[in-house]
Amino acid sequence: MPEQLAFALEVTANGLMAGVLYALVALGFVLIYKASGIFNYAQGVMALFAALTLAGIMDGQVPFSHLINAVFGTDVHHFGWNVPAFLAILLTMVVMIALAYAVQRLVFRHLVGQEPIILFMATIGLAYFLEGVGDLMWGSDIKSMDVGLPQGINTWIDETTFEALGYGFFIDNLDIVASIIAALLVIGLVMFAQYTKQGRAMRAVADDHQAALSVGVSLNFIWILVWSLAGFVALVAGIMWGTKSGVQFSLSLIALKALPVLMLGGFTSIPGAIVGGLIIGVGEKLFEFLIGAPFLGGATENWFAYMLALIFLVFRPQGLFGEKIIERV
Amino acid sequence: MKDQADGYITADGRQIGPVVMEMKNITLRFGGVEAIKDISFDIREGEIRAIIGPNGAGKSSMLNVISGFYVPQEGEVWYKGARRAPMKPFQVAEQGIARTFQNIALFEGMSVLDNVMTGRLTHMETGLFWQSLWKGKAEREETANREVAEKIIDFLEIQAIRKTPVSRLSYGLKKRVELARALAAEPSILLLDEPMAGMNVEEKEDMSRFILDVNDEFGTTIALIEHDMGVVMDLSDRVVVMDYGKKIGDGTPHEVRNNQAVIDAYLGVAHDD
Numbered sequence: 018m019p020e021q022l023a024f025a026l027e028v029t030a031n032g033l034m035a036g037v038l039y040a041l042v043a044l045g046f047v048l049i050y051k052a053s054g055i056f057n058y059a060q061g062v063m064a065l066f067a068a069l070t071l072a073g074i075m076d077g078q079v080p081f082s083h084l085i086n087a088v089f090g091t092d093v094h095h096f097g098w099n100v101p102a103f104l105a106i107l108l109t110m111v112v113m114i115a116l117a118y119a120v121q122r123l124v125f126r127h128l129v130g131q132e133p134i135i136l137f138m139a140t141i142g143l144a145y146f147l148e149g150v151g152d153l154m155w156g157s158d159i160k161s162m163d164v165g166l167p168q169g170i171n172t173w174i175d176e177t178t179f180e181a182l183g184y185g186f187f188i189d190n191l192d193i194v195a196s197i198i199a200a201l202l203v204i205g206l207v208m209f210a211q212y213t214k215q216g217r218a219m220r221a222v223a224d225d226h227q228a229a230l231s232v233g234v235s236l237n238f239i240w241i242l243v244w245s246l247a248g249f250v251a252l253v254a255g256i257m258w259g260t261k262s263g264v265q266f267s268l269s270l271i272a273l274k275a276l277p278v279l280m281l282g283g284f285t286s287i288p289g290a291i292v293g294g295l296i297i298g299v300g301e302k303l304f305e306f307l308i309g310a311p312f313l314g315g316a317t318e319n320w321f322a323y324m325l326a327l328i329f330l331v332f333r334p335q336g337l338f339g340e341k342i343i344e345r346v
Numbered sequence: 347m348k349d350q351a352d353g354y355i356t357a358d359g360r361q362i363g364p365v366v367m368e369m370k371n372i373t374l375r376f377g378g379v380e381a382i383k384d385i386s387f388d389i390r391e392g393e394i395r396a397i398i399g400p401n402g403a404g405k406s407s408m409l410n411v412i413s414g415f416y417v418p419q420e421g422e423v424w425y426k427g428a429r430r431a432p433m434k435p436f437q438v439a440e441q442g443i444a445r446t447f448q449n450i451a452l453f454e455g456m457s458v459l460d461n462v463m464t465g466r467l468t469h470m471e472t473g474l475f476w477q478s479l480w481k482g483k484a485e486r487e488e489t490a491n492r493e494v495a496e497k498i499i500d501f502l503e504i505q506a507i508r509k510t511p512v513s514r515l516s517y518g519l520k521k522r523v524e525l526a527r528a529l530a531a532e533p534s535i536l537l538l539d540e541p542m543a544g545m546n547v548e549e550k551e552d553m554s555r556f557i558l559d560v561n562d563e564f565g566t567t568i569a570l571i572e573h574d575m576g577v578v579m580d581l582s583d584r585v586v587v588m589d590y591g592k593k594i595g596d597g598t599p600h601e602v603r604n605n606q607a608v609i610d611a612y613l614g615v616a617h618d619d
Binding site: 215 | 413415434435436437439440444445447451452453454455456460463464465467468470472474477478480484487488527528531
């Protein structure tokens with residue numbers, strides 16, 4: 018049944034695209050975890066916050082307008098201008114860097130040397146705080162986001178596959194763009210870590226704090242840098258998800274989907290985050306198509322990723338690419 | 347001869363310069379425990395200065411004070427003629443003081459070359475922007491620093507393992523890589539925390555030779571902690587002896603060896619106080 022096969026291929030392609038977005042969120046986790054050992058639960062909320070900020074700035078919204086109106090009895094909502102996408106992205110990045118600085122300065126600087134679970138709890142607090150701030154700053158209504166990325170069916174793929182297989186694939190242009198950007202981002206990050214001075218310092222900190230200090234690396238600077246990079250990745254993820262399904266608060270929940278991605282890929286591996294994301298993306302789509310929908314009544318996408326992660330936890334707890342956990346006796 | 351402020355020449359003809367670092371009445375406490383009690387000594391340019399003493403004497407604490415990992419409660423650190431404000435270890439490193447650790451603190455996941463290159467971080471000045479573009483200034487800087495790193499690697503005879511991840515190396519080689527990383531910073535003062543601990547005789551001889559060569563070739567001032575008395579006596583120009591956090595001797599190896607307090611400390615005479 019060639020049609021069935023063509024279907025499966027299309028599902029796979031779409032799964033890959035969805036996987037890219039999971040991978041983007043997972044990437045933010047890996048960056049921070051590697052450099053500081055902090056498992057940043059707030060990564061998803063950072064993506065949400067970045068998307069909210071970007072949409073708000075582009076729309077010319079007045080930040081904290083509800084608060085300002087409530088306190089001063091004014092009635093301001095919008096500045097009355099629209100900021101071009103490029104400039105808005107730059108401004109949002111500035112906000113994300115400021116956030117990274119504040120997070121390091123106000124929270125994690127005071128928690129240096131604490132147990133991982135305490136750092137983790139702090140990030141949970143950060144997640145809710147940031148969600149609240151995002152709400153207060155930009156309002157809780159769903160915003161559309163359009164930074165000029167192409168959307169809609171890719172007609173070239175549709176036509177080509179129709180001619181070749183007799184069945185036109187539906188692949189969204191946005192997904193293709195997202196994949197390309199994600200690939201560039203990963204290549205860029207890996208090269209940055211590998212070849213630049215700051216990247217080398219970053220890897221040094223990830224490896225051994227004391228040794229890094231002894232060669233003249235400021236831990237504070239590196240941590241701010243890493244949180245900024247994670248903020249940048251969150252911004253990219255926020256743009257993709259926001260363009261796809263609107264900027265809404267459920268965006269922060271994609272962080273939960275990144276967890277199984279990390280279990281698969283390993284918490285410490287940048288390539289692992291990508292491969293893990295792709296496996297989860299393809300896996301859940303194919304599982305739904307081949308087994309879920311016909312035999313299990315559908316909606317398997319909700320739990321497939323977690324089940325896969327569970328299996329991995331039993332048989333390969335360090336993930337596909339993570340550093341091997343060896344306990345010496 | 348030795349009292350001359352601007353230096354002197356040793357018996358074997360080596361030039362020792364003026365005082366580059368001076369510790370003045372350093373006291374370091376951990377809660378109620380005094381790890382260092384009112385210790386003063388100086389380090390002269392170009393010399394090999396040893397700090398010795400029995401276990402728990404406070405030697406490593408002293409080294410940690412010099413490298414900024416510990417901040418003493420009392421006392422002053424003078425470096426290059428100026429009083430040093432309390433600072434973070436990375437700032438001390440920026441000032442040209444490099445160190446190794448007793449228990450080896452290398453970047454295990456990186457190659458030997460990468461580890462040595464981290465030693466050059468304090469010599470790289472280009473900012474995030476140029477580094478990210480990886481052109482022009484950043485590229486030139488990388489090349490220049492790479493040359494220094496390769497020179498050090500040659501010098502310490504670890505060319506063969508340049509690309510090997512550090513985690514695969516033997517203990518002795520790791521110690522040598524750590525020395526290479528510290529040396530790559532071209533430090534004014536090199537601090538070595540038990541550079542020969544846990545080594546076999548052959549490795550110890552190698553390490554001693556390297557320490558002497560480094561001092562000889564680059565004129566690097568070296569302060570080291572060592573347990574092996576024979577090694578210390580052979581290597582160093584002057585020795586500080588510590589016991590229970592106090593300084594009990596200071597002078598040339600010969601003077602120290604004949605110091606009654608030192609002999610007592612090492613042979614274990616009962617303390618009166």
